[in-house]
Structures are given as structure tokens and as C-alpha cells.
Amino acid sequence: MATVKELQFKLISPAMVKKIAVMNVNVSDVYDADAYPVEGGVMDPKLGVIDPGMRCRTCGGKLGECTGHFGYIELSRPVINILYIKQIKSLLTYTCFECGGLLVDKDRLKNIKTFDDLKAFKPAAKCPKCGKAQEKIRLDKPSTFVRGKHALTPVEIREQFEKIKDGDLAAMKFLGGRPEWLILTLLLVPPITTRPSITLETGDRSEDDLTHKIVDIIRINKRLADNLEIGAPDFILEDLWELLQYHVSTFFNNELSGVPPARHRSGRALKTLSQRLKTKDGRFRHNLTGKRVNFSARTVVSPDPNISVNDVGVPEVIAKELTVPIKVTKHNLEFMRELVKNGPNVHPGANYVIRPEGMRKKILKDNSATLAEELIPGCIVERHMMDGDVVLFNRQPSLHRMSVMAHHVRVMNGKTFRVNLCVCKPYNADFDGDEMNLHFPQTAEARAEAEELMLVEKNMRSPRFGGPVLGCDQDYISGAYLLTRKGTSFSKKDVVQMLANSLALENEIAEELLSQNKKEYTGKEIFSMVLPKGLNARYKGTVGCEECEGNCKHNGEVVIENGILKHGVIDSKGIASFKGNVLDAVDAQFGHARARLFLDQVTRLISEVMMRKGFSISVQDIDLPAKTKRDINNIIDRQFAAMEAHIEQYRKGKMECFPGRTAEQTLEDLILEEVWKITNEVQKVVRENAEPTDALIMAKTGARGNIQNLAYMAALIGQEMIGGRRIFRGYKNRTTSHFPRDVLGPDAHGFVRSSFIQGLTPAEFFFEVMKGREGLMDVALKTKVSGYMQRRLINALQDLKVNNDWTVKDSEGTIIQFVPGEDGIDPAKSDFGTLDRKLKTE
């Protein structure tokens, strides 16, 4: 493959302009009466082709072959290149206007690294060479230089620059060419292909912004030339010269400070050269760093609990569109014939055949049979995507490397991508309309790399913290709890059916346990059947021991020995993403592939459990007993009284202030303290008194929601806060008109005494909505800020890699770390960031 070795940036000389340009562009008309491009105009066909079927007048190439050719404009008077305004100023300041000599001692410049470093020096007041006294240079924005009191013309500047010696330039680290080239005498006109015109539906042509600008330059240039010829008065010439400078300046950059941007007829500012490169949708970030790709697809994702985490379900329509080139050999000849025969419309088919001599033939319904017949080893068949192919799957925003992972294809009915629920976490996907992208690697190398490095199971452990990112969520957690808690059992018939549906019947432990031929199997035994034999794990779950009534000999730990769940229930600490200990143990002890298999089987098993047990909540589930409700009211009343007491103190002026806080602040602190007491105590009451319903199971196991959410529904919502304070905004001295002025009590400042079951009063509802709005704004604002932080971080660190000698170096070759991560451990392969969590370090 041809590669670019290096890239040098230089200034372009007038001689070079003449050399690369194919014509002098000097006619301001674009098209003649017959709508043909005018010869010598900006759309002259010598400058390239943009219409299909036309040929370039310079090179004879067709559209797509000819990349276009430059033209030039001979400027009647030289103008400054506005992009180099700073450099021009430096040159004027640091060289003598008389002899072009350096105004700084050459020896002192020895250590400067860049032209910019020149600014650290003070230019001599007298030229050391010719002794001429120097005057101060001032830049009169936008582009006029003033020496002392005399305004310099570009001609004068050019003359001075011509006198600067090459050696002096080298000393100043001005190495890109001659300084006089910064003053333009010839203007390079970009090829038509860089500024194509668009033909509108009405047949009218709409020219590119750059074309408009070039036309302006030619027109003014002509006028200036004419006026020069007839010997017009100086002030007219000067005006025209300035106008020419303006047009050339805005051609380079149309967002100059102090210069009104050149506008389109509609009033829109023109997008000229600088604007084309800059910012997010400029050439660099939009077209060079980010490129559009072929062999990709995008559609809505939906869940499929029956496919593996490694798989992705691809709709047949997409599979028929995305192809991969496969070389025909004598080994696969028959198979390839079959595919070619099927053609583009039958699924495992093919769309193109490339003959060994390079002829590319589209497979159609009526030529598929002949093409299949003619197929020989050495042909390349572009066959459809098929089951088992490796593809890259991605969901934006791609915030970490698990946002792109490789999956195996499963072609399916329907029009959505199907994904296993356990990969939702790393992609941060849900199914409320999320779309995802799919890419089909085209070469064997790419496919091998994808499979070996990017496959879902190989990204199981997050490089962020060294724990699992794949894992179960929501109902899978509740289901695991229902299965493994005390008292759950199923008949052997059920167990066999469940395991068969989970594709786990042949597991070693399953076979062992089933051969015991028990009538009933406990949930713990059933769960063990999907565990690998030999697995050992001990950890504390979120639920804790519910079995031993006080004196648990296992300290409330979950214990797995030799693949058998001995004690404890499986909850979010067992199999959820980020914290799943069982998942982590399987991965650490048996490898990624076994962990993936475990995940596949355990999720299907739990689905079977949930189908047999059922799981739902209703309003009754979150209703509290009458006594509990009274208790909660008592807590609230007590705390309200406490708050009133504080307010009373404050009103009397007897507040004892906290150090460094005013009386008002102290009062707020105290009130909030009392409010927190309500929240905490009510939470405790709810936890202790809530009925053991499915809602509570979800909160307890960490499947979804928490006790606080239950409290919101059943007991009370509590204090609404905005910006970390109680709510004060609203009308004069009060939040809403429901309250008298200057009241400091809880109700008037966002305390919501009701629960969602009771329903909120209008004022409470309003406070709740205020908090909700703050949350929305927070998210909207924060994503921007953190997005930019990510961009900056990536930019600063992207060049760092582990080198062959195991050092970490930056792009300049400076060593950043001698051993990556100080101890050489890759967090993505570590035990939660350590060599072994059991090892005591520090």
C-alpha cells in the first residue's frame, strides 16, 4: 500500500503559482448568453470538470479522473495576505526598513526554536548594519501597517522584505520561503472541482461561495487596472486598492475582526477558505478525521433474550445489501456457485462476481445461472452477509472502547437489529427507539482483528476499573433472587425443560445433579447447574443472609464451592454489570468464553424462572399499613416543630451562627438538617415496614429502584432542592401565591409532604416540576461541558502508546512512563485494578 511518509508546509512563490496554474483568469463574467462558461472566466473548462460527460480542456480527463487545475489572477497592485498579518508585523518590526538587516543580534537568536520566539526580543532602535534609526511599527486593523506616522503600502513592505538576507531569515527560523511572498502579486484561483456549482431543479445555476468571491476580486482588479491605465487621481486608486485588499482578505478569511464579512445576496456571510477548514464541520474535523464509510448499516435496535451476547440479529434486507469479497478456490467453488446462482434477491446469495482478469459483473436474476456456471477458482464473489460473519456494532455517542464491539451475525426476519440484553450496559442502549450502526469488515486481516480483539466476550472486563461491564440487569436480577432464595424448588420435569431451553442440559454440574434423580430440585441447585465445575467464590451480597435467622455461620456471605451455590442468594452483587462477583469469578477462573457461556445460560434460565413464577407490582404493593402512616406523620410533625423552633430563634435574633456563616445561612443549614432527618427516618420506617412485595424485591436486590423510590411512592417526597438550596425563587418574598410573604417554613419553600400515592397539592406539584426542570437543564448543559473535556483529554493523550521497550512515550518521543501504569498491569486484565484482591498491599 502506498503511504505518505511526511508532509512539508511551505509558502508559495509567484513563480510557483505561474507554474502550477494553467491559465490567467481575468474575465469577471461567468457564463455567456448561451449559458456556456466564458473563456478566461472563473468557470473556464480548463480549470476542471464538474459535469458528467464533459472532458477537461487541460488534461482530457472525465469527471472523477481530473482533479482540477489551478488558475491565477494577476493583481494590478500587490496586497497583503491577511492570514500572515502577524508574521508580516514581526518581520517589519525586526528588520531594518532601509537595508533589511536584522534588528536583533544574530547570536542571541541561536537558541530560538520557532519564528514566534522572536517576540521575546526587543528590536534595536538603530540598525546595527546601516545605523538608520528605526521607528515603531503599528498595525492599524485590519491590514494597514504604520511606521511612525507613515502608512505603509504593500509595495513598500514588499520592497523591504526583498532586502532581507536568507541567512537572517534562517536565524529568525523563517524557513518556509521568501517573506515577500506574503505580499501577493499573483492570486492562485482554486480549481472548479473545489467550488462546484449546483444546478437547481429550476435549471438555474447556483455558484459556490468561493466562485462569488473570486468574481468580486477579478472585477475590482480590472477596475483598478483600468483606472491605473487612464491615470486616475490617487484617492480613487487608493480606494480601489483598499477595496481589492478587502476582497482578497475576505477570500482567505471572512471572519476577520473589524472587517464586515462579505455577504451573499440573501445576507448570509460567505464561507471562504478559512471557514472551509475550521471547526466541527470544516474540512479537518468533518472530512479528514471523520470519514464516511461503505459497508455499513443503521437501524433501530430491539431486544432478543434468546441470542448470545456475542451475536447480533441482522435483518435480511440488510444482509442482502452488505457484502464481502470472497476469493473462489477449488475448496469453496461449489458453495460459491450456489451463492451466485441464488443471486442478489435470495438470501444467502451474492451481488457481484469479479473475474480473475478484473471484470466486475453484477449478478442479476437472468444472468445468475450463467455466471454461476462460469465461476472458476480465482474469481472473487461479493457474497451476502451470512450467519457467523464478524461485524462491528456501535452505538453513539462512542464514549469508550466498548461502544464499538464485534458481534457474530445472525440473519433474521424483521427490520431491526436484535441484541442480547446483557450488552445494553456497555453500549448504554435501551429500546425506546435507539438506533445502532453496523460495519462489515472487508479483509481477512480486519475480520481476524475484530474477532480476536473486539468480540463482545473479550471486552467483558472494563479497562476503566477492571471489573465486568457485561452483566444482567433489572428482571434478571429479581429472577436470580427468586430462583436462589430459600424455599424455591422445581420438579425435575420443570428443571429439565428449563435447562433445555437455556441450552444448558449438557453442563457438567447439570448432568451430575440430574443423574441423582431427585423429585424436586432447589433453586440453588438449579442455579449451580449453569456454573462451571470447580468455581469458587465468596462475597457479600446486597440482600444478605435470609436463611439462618440471626446466627449465620457464613457471615451472611454468598458461598460457591466447586461450582455449587452453597449459601446465600444471587442478587445484583452476583451477576449485574459493574459489580457481578459470580460473573467476575467465572471470568477470572475460566476465561472470557466460559463467562460468556455462563451469562448466556443464566439469562435464559432466569427467563424460564420468571415465566413460571411471574413478577409484577400494583398500587397495593406500595401501600403502607395504617400504623406506619401514622408513624411517618409523627416524624414529619415533630421535625416541622423543630424547624419552627429554629425559625423562632432566628426571628428573635438569637440565632447562634455557625462559624463563618451568617444568621440566614445558619438557619438554612439547620432547617436542611431537620429535613434530612425526616428523609432518613422515613426511609428507615419504610424499609422496616414495607410488605415483602415484588416492588421491595426489586429495591432490595438492586434490580431497579431503591428504598428511596419506594418512599417517594408510599410515604413522602420530601424537600425539593434547586442548586443545592431550598426553593426561594418566584414572586417577591414568596415562592408562589399560595403562601403569605416572608414565610420561612418548610411548606413555602419546596417541602413536599405528600407521596405519589396520596397525590400532590398544586403548590407541591409545582415545586416538583421545578426540580424536574432543573434536572433537564443540568443534563443538557453538562453533556456539552463533559463532551468538550473528553475531546481535550483524548487530544492530549491519543498519541501515548506502550512501546516495544515497554515505555510510554508521547509523539515527540519523550518518555512519560518507564513502565506503563507504574506496575505494568493492564486494568482491563486485572482483578479490579490489582494483581489479586486478596493480596494485601500497602
Add this chain to the structure above:
Amino acid sequence: MAEKQNSNFFPPKYADAIVGLSAKEQEAIKKKYESMKFEVGEAIGVVAAQSISEPATQTTLRSYHAEGRTQLVTTKGLPRLIEIFDARKMPKTPTMEIYLDAENNTLEKAREIAAKIRETKLKQLISEDSLDMINMRAEIVLDREQMSASETNVEEIMNILKKNLRSANITGEQNKIYIELKKKDFDVRELQATRIKARTIYIKGIKGISQIIIEKVKNDWVIRTLGSSLRRVLKIKGVNTIRTTSNNIFEVADVLGIEAARNAIVKETIDTMREQGVDTDIRHLLLVADVMTNTASISAIGRYGLAGRKASVLSRANFEETVKHLTYAAVAGEIDPLESVIENIIVGNLAPIGTGIVKLAVKEDEADGKK
């Protein structure tokens, strides 16, 4: 190659930890270590950057929510992270954590030091002050208790006032201070202005330390301050100079050196993230800190720091200030060596990172099956 060169390397931290284990266990641990080592080519920087910013985007890194009793209100969450990476000369809320020497680890000593370092202004020592319209002077009554708490007296205060208010005569009796203007015909408003100015005059302590909280953390008395001046605090007798820290990274670099600043960056970032409940491996933050302090001064993550110094023109142009970098490169006749990632993506080469650093060589006759 890397495997060979580093086959004997074993992190000292773990070498210490496995002392005392049986030879077999040690062998197992060493083998485990081999399986956990960084692969050559790993894009360690990008992974670090993602590991820091992904949770920042994902979770709502809340910047408030202080439960219960008031603490010092400091910048937290995302704003604090950005502040650190921006390498701001002065954080929004500079704070110190002052620990005491073993022999001075008492509440009394902590209070004593706190009183010493706290910035005291005149208004904090005043029990009453008023304008005496008859004598045309300001009258300030000082609070004895406050004065003794701050270890100062009327005379000292008068001397400070005399130094700071040149336009006024300062006289005093007992715990009263009178301020009279020197010039003859003046407006009451001028007197009032002088009085207000007097109130804000700095008397004692370390400038900028506006709030102090003394806490017991495990067995230690800790003085937390709002406002920071490591240099002066470390000189105070009884302060534990090893454990006392500031969250102002520039100050740490200034007083304790760049290595300390590097550790401060790690500590500050990881504390900020952990406080928000985000679990990020410390290695990622070590890398960021190493990059930021690599040049022996603290450089920011952003256009004026690291990104602006890169060797590659295209990489710089791609980030920010595109036109500036391109024009500059032309004048300097710069050569982009195309040695790292973005430049190569731009020109369409394979990026030299990860599997991109590996060159595959195939013996053609073998590949064709001829041998």
C-alpha cells in the same frame, strides 16, 4: 521482544506483598502477573482519557448535595475535574487539610493553630461601631473575647490601623478606638467611607484563609480551611509537614516540587471521582498526571497546554485554531513527520498504534502453497 526485556520485572509493591507465601503460591502470583501485563502497542492514552471522561458524561456528576451539617463548600464533581485538567493557577475554592504533629495532636493545639492562621479583619473583632456626629469621628468598640481568641490587643490593632489609614488620626482608650480625619473640612460621607474601609482592614492570620473547620478524622485532629497558603502554614510549629496538603496544585508545585504536584493531581482527581461514586483505576489518572507534569511545570490539557505543543501540524490543526497552525507551519517550513495517530488518519495511512505497529511479512512461496 518486550516479553524478553521485561521478563524479570515484577512490581516491587507486589514483591513485598507475596513475601511469606509458599513458593508455589508465589509462582502462581507471578504467572498471574504475566497474564495481566500491558500488551505492546496498547493505546494507553486513549483508554485513560475514555476511562476518565466516560463516567463524567454518563453519570450526572453532581456538583452539590451536601447532606447534614455544613462543611466547607468546595468545588466538586465535573467542574472540579475540569479545573484540574485546565491547570488553573488558582482553583475556585482553594482548601487545605492541615494535620498536626504527633505530640500536638490535640483539640486545644488545633484551635490554637486555627486562630493563628485564620485571616482576621477588623470587623471580626468589633462588638460595636458607630459614627460620632458631634465629634465628627468614628468610634469602634473592640470585643475583648474575640481579641484574645485571635491573640491580639488594642495597641497592635491601633498600630495596624495607623499604617493603613494614613489620612486619619487614630486614638484609643481601653477597648475603644477613635478614627478622626486629618484634613479639616470634610464630608460626613468621607468619614463613613473611612469607617467602612477600616472594617475590612487585615489584622492577623494568613491572607485568604477565610473559613476554618476543625474535625476529628479517626485519631487525628484535622484543620480544614477555605483558602490556602501552604508555604506559610508549613512553617507553623506543630503542623505535620508531611501530611498537610493543599488542593491548589500550582501551590504544591511551588512549595513542594513537581513530583508532589503530580501526586496532588492524582489525589485530587481520584478523590473527586470517588466522591461521586465513580470507580476509575488509578493508573489512568497516573498517566494523565505524568503527562501534565512531564516538562517539570504543570501544563494544561487543552489548546494552550499539551495540544498546542505537539510535533504534528495536522494534529494541532485538527484540534483547535486550524488556520493559525497551518499558516504558522508554512512560514516555518515545518515538516509533519506523520508519526502519530491523527495525522495518519488524515492522510489515509494506517495509524501506528495498537495492531497498526505490527508489520506482517509473508513468505510468498509459502503463502502460495509451493514451499
